[in-house]
Amino acid sequence: MEEYKPAASYSFSSYILAVTLATVLVYFIYRRGQGRKFHYPPGPKGLPLFGSFFSLIFTKRQEYEVVNDWTNKYGDVISFKLLNTRVYVLNNVQMSHDVMGSLSMMGRVPVPIIKTLTGRENPGVAFSNGDVWKEQRRFLLSVFKRADAKGIRFEEIVGAQAERMLTEIEKTKSARFDPQPIINISIGSIITKIVSGITYEFDDDDFHRLVTHSNRVFDLLGPAGGILSSVPILAAVPSPAKRQLTKEWDTMYDFIKKNIASHKSEFNPNQEAADYIESYLHEIAKRTTENNKGSFDEINLLECSFDVLLGGWETSATTISWSLHTLACYPEAQNRVRQEIFDVIGQERDPRFSDRHQMPIAMSTIAECTRLRPAFDFHLPHVAEQDCQVGEYDIPKGSVVTTNMSHLFLSPTLWEEPLEFRPDRFLNEDGQFDRKREPIIFGTGRRVCPGEQLARTEIFLFITSILQRFTLSLAEGVPKDLPCYHRFTNRPDPYQIHAEKIV
Numbered sequence: 082m083e084e085y086k087p088a089a090s091y092s093f094s095s096y097i098l099a100v101t102l103a104t105v106l107v108y109f110i111y112r113r114g115q116g117r118k119f120h121y122p123p124g125p126k127g128l129p130l131f132g133s134f135f136s137l138i139f140t141k142r143q144e145y146e147v148v149n150d151w152t153n154k155y156g157d158v159i160s161f162k163l164l165n166t167r168v169y170v171l172n173n174v175q176m177s178h179d180v181m182g183s184l185s186m187m188g189r190v191p192v193p194i195i196k197t198l199t200g201r202e203n204p205g206v207a208f209s210n211g212d213v214w215k216e217q218r219r220f221l222l223s224v225f226k227r228a229d230a231k232g233i234r235f236e237e238i239v240g241a242q243a244e245r246m247l248t249e250i251e252k253t254k255s256a257r258f259d260p261q262p263i264i265n266i267s268i269g270s271i272i273t274k275i276v277s278g279i280t281y282e283f284d285d286d287d288f289h290r291l292v293t294h295s296n297r298v299f300d301l302l303g304p305a306g307g308i309l310s311s312v313p314i315l316a317a318v319p320s321p322a323k324r325q326l327t328k329e330w331d332t333m334y335d336f337i338k339k340n341i342a343s344h345k346s347e348f349n350p351n352q353e354a355a356d357y358i359e360s361y362l363h364e365i366a367k368r369t370t371e372n373n374k375g376s377f378d379e380i381n382l383l384e385c386s387f388d389v390l391l392g393g394w395e396t397s398a399t400t401i402s403w404s405l406h407t408l409a410c411y412p413e414a415q416n417r418v419r420q421e422i423f424d425v426i427g428q429e430r431d432p433r434f435s436d437r438h439q440m441p442i443a444m445s446t447i448a449e450c451t452r453l454r455p456a457f458d459f460h461l462p463h464v465a466e467q468d469c470q471v472g473e474y475d476i477p478k479g480s481v482v483t484t485n486m487s488h489l490f491l492s493p494t495l496w497e498e499p500l501e502f503r504p505d506r507f508l509n510e511d512g513q514f515d516r517k518r519e520p521i522i523f524g525t526g527r528r529v530c531p532g533e534q535l536a537r538t539e540i541f542l543f544i545t546s547i548l549q550r551f552t553l554s555l556a557e558g559v560p561k562d563l564p565c566y567h568r569f570t571n572r573p574d575p576y577q578i579h580a581e582k583i584v
């Protein structure tokens with residue numbers, strides 16, 4: 082295998098090339114746009130043609146820090162130009178629900194790598210648009226909705242992997258260890274089981290290759306909600322990092338293609354589907370009989386399976402990894418959740434997802450963990466497919482719109498002492514979990530995360546299973562304010578904890 086050399090997700094030279102290309106393009110767009118008057122929200126003025134591009138490039142600060150300065154200056158909705166694209170950032174939950182829920186706001190910026198590898202402009206669910214997106218998303222949701230009733234059983238799959246994770250943690254015998262690889266592999270096993278039906282051994286060669294390549298994809302992709310990566314002209318600029326990403330992406334496709342081929346060779350139309358690929362083959366067969374193929378074919382099956390792997394792996398693993406770090410920092414909070422676990426579930430029975438209804442302390446503690454350490458700074462950007470409005474302002478067709486989670490979750494204007502860990506902020510006067518205040522980690526509107534139910538099951542079962550059996554503490558030298566690695570998600574830097582078994 083060729084040596085893997087990590088590269089920055091978007092290299093500086095790419096941006097310089099992009100600037101040159103964009104200058105020409107923007108000039109023509111600027112000329113064409115003369116005479117049309119839109120009422121834009123306030124925001125940084127930026128430079129003619131380039132807009133605020135250089136403010137985000139020529140800085141050592143993170144993108145979200147720069148945008149939060151603008152947010153503090155300009156308010157609930159801000160807008161600015163990046164080359165030829167107008168970007169809107171929503172800093173208000175209700176506004177995010179209203180705008181992202183609009184029929185005009187369902188688009189995504191296309192990912193050129195997908196076209197390079199599949200030869201098709203618009204396949205899959207996470208980066209597709211129009212009728213293909215509607216059809217593929219509806220189908221994915223219908224498969225996930227059937228979960229736990231028949232076919233794919235989320236709770237059973239997650240419970241089995243939680244058990245394997247506990248066995249791995251127990252092997253550490255209270256010595257310091259990094260929980261992230263264990264969480265990553267356990268979540269990866271859940272998502273591959275859902276897509277392919279196979280439970281891989283942790284040391285299976287195929288599975289190991291997939292873990293390695295998917296980690297590289299997550300590293301190379303850059304922030305999922307990144308504002309610069311949502312500018313179409315930049316997404317199209319070639320770079321060494323993108324060439325490397327294309328290779329890694331293709332290796333993940335190979336894994337899925339192998340699974341599709343083996344499912345096809347064993348396909349029995351009279352047998353109930355037990356995983357996503359099988360459900361999809363049933364749909365293709367049914368539609369062929371009805372002479373109503375729609376967008377159901379093997380390229381869409383490949384891309385949708387990839388999207389589920391991509392969307393459902395690092396996101397959940399990052400959220401759980403941060404939660405374990407946070408809980409290890411706050412032994413008092415752990416004790417409160419543990420007492421609730423003992424009261425509601427006891428020490429013998431495994432936690433069930435339905436237990437959450439009787440467990441306000443656990444739910445509010447999980448909500449506070451996700452607020453304090455959001456997996457993304459911004460929601461995956463949407464593209465306006467038609468001219469539309471946000472309050473009194475215009476959003477012209479083609480604009481990119483995102484929601485600023487780092488502001489909504491951590492701003493002192495919205496939360497009392499936002500950097501303090503206080504799970505009780507999510508309890509109402511009756512001591513019940515107040516769902517209305519919960520951080521909107523799964524997005525809002527029509528493209529809201531279709532894996533929400535699965536992710537909630539994973540987070541709840543993993544955290545309660547660990548706290549039922551172990552007391553967590555930070556290993557010596559690990560900081561409470563652990564830095565994070567801004568890649569596909571805000572992954573924690575490597576850290577170590579102790580897990581002391583409760584006897």
Ligand code: HEM
Pocket residue numbers: 181206207208218388389392393394396397400456457460461462463522523524525526527528529530531532533535536
């Ligand atoms: C804690 C875990 C997770 C978080 C924080 C998360 C968050 C998100 C967010 C913010 C979006 C973008 C929503 C938008 O565009 O408005 C999204 C989309 C998506 N997520 Fe998740 N997600 C998680 C887990 C999962 C899981 C487990 C799966 C699959 C099983 C999944 C699959 C997807 C897919 C396919 C999309 C694209 C939907 C579309 O474009 O229509 N996610 N997720």
